Amino acid sequence: MRKPLLGALLALLLLGAGAAPAAATSHDAGTPTATVPARSTAPAPTVRAIDFAGTVALSNCSGSVVRTPGSQPSDPALVLSNGHCLETGFPAAGQVIVDRASTRGFTLLNSAGTGVATLRASKIAYATMTDTDISLYQLTSTYAQIQNSYGITALELNAARPVQGTAIKVVSGYWKRVYSCSIDGFAYRLKEGSWTWKDSVRYTSACDTIGGTSGSPVLDNTTGKVVAVNNTGNEDGGRCTLNNPCEVDQNGTVTVRPGINYAQETYGIVACVTTGNKIDLSLPGCTLPKP
Template sequence: MRKPLVAALFALVIAGAGAAPAVAAPAQEAGGTASAQETASAAPALQAVDFAGTVALSNCSGSVVRLPGSADSDPALVLSNGHCLETGFPSPGQVIVNKASSRTFGLLNSAGTRVATLQANRVVYSTMTDTDVTLYQLTRTYAQIKSSYGINALTLNDTHPAAGTPIKVVSGYWKRIYSCNVDGFAYRLKEGDWTWKDSLRYTSACDTIGGTSGSPVIDTATGKVVAVNNTGNEDGARCTVNNPCEVDASGNITVRKGINYAQQTYQIPACFAAGNQLDLNRSGCTLPKP
């Protein structure tokens, strides 16, 4: 799980931390066998991905997010990992809903500069069962954040991403952006006592480190959030903490040393009613219940 580690900080110093913080990775170019003009008209335009709307937590990354049906007047939400919850890791099978919280978040602008401190008033939802997600409700609305700081929330996509999709993982904690593609999906991802379903696997270029937990994973074609970054196999060990393993439908185990993962977020919008109100009994909601 991608919490901050002394080793991760040391690695950043040695490797140069991707050189300069607050500088987005270069956009990938569209390719193909068609003419340049045909390719330009057929390929989806890549969305500019920067730090606007991301947040830095005390020990993780996150982002201000909205649902496809959210109104500007709704209380804003912050997305991070279940294992970034301030009270500690939720136990296997544990689901936390509507719990008071006063956690604060450093809101970043497009350049990665902290422009505000946002505050939660509750944990709307948190679990490490089937997925690894925490959603906080803020004391301010989307409209208030936009009016004060000129920053829009990121939108959660409500459809399953596809293998091969170009993505960026945006860490507010490190002010670093990773660029890669969706390599595929793990039927089950097991790490220590926790098991996650249909986890998104990155290609090797997204070599995320401690502190990137909770970073939004953004589809560069749509600019929407498709997953939340959460873990990677550091040492090649099998199914241990910080060394998740993939388990297929037949129970076969695959270990991919150095490969990192995220948990998909397309399931989240179906579990919210108008006003950003959580309703785990809504039709189509598949998130685990308490």
């Protein structure tokens, strides 16, 4: 999992020395390869400018201020990060946390990556490392207050499942660094230690994320919407151990991809948020794990 560790600092030094991103040792047979037609009259897709505005830095991870399509300016804002980034430590496998008091602070970044404010949580609205790896903090500030005070709007959660081949950016508020790659595919199950996550996003090798990037929003280059939250990667080629997740397919076949990194989809959050930005796990269509 991508919390800031000594290895992350070493990785930064190596990157500064010109080290190349780690390459995958195997890929799904169906992974698409880019082809360029000889002639095309279709216009190129619009690429939205993506920067640090709306991202946050935690004490140990990255995150972002997010909204659903139905969130209102007067609603208390939400911060999205990983379940394993909680200030109280990793939730156990099977554990779901709802409405736990918290006063955690988050450094809000502007487009240039400069901290402009400290936002404060009122509670952990939802967190788990079961089936997914997410945390949602409710803030003491509303979206309108953040917008009026700092000119920063929340990032919107996409309500649809992401698509293989989509160009994405992983934006780390902790490191103030942006990674660019594509969605290589999906892991039916991703297992790391005692935790198992479902339908995880697998990046192409260009997104060589490091410790501290945990909780970073994964943004669709075209829409600028959040499609996933960055959470882990196989660091040493280990098999299903801490910091060395493995993929398990429907038949139980295990695949290890050294150097490849992963994220957890976020579209499922949208169906679980009701009026006032409250998390309601009983809503129709809400499939997030329940306590």
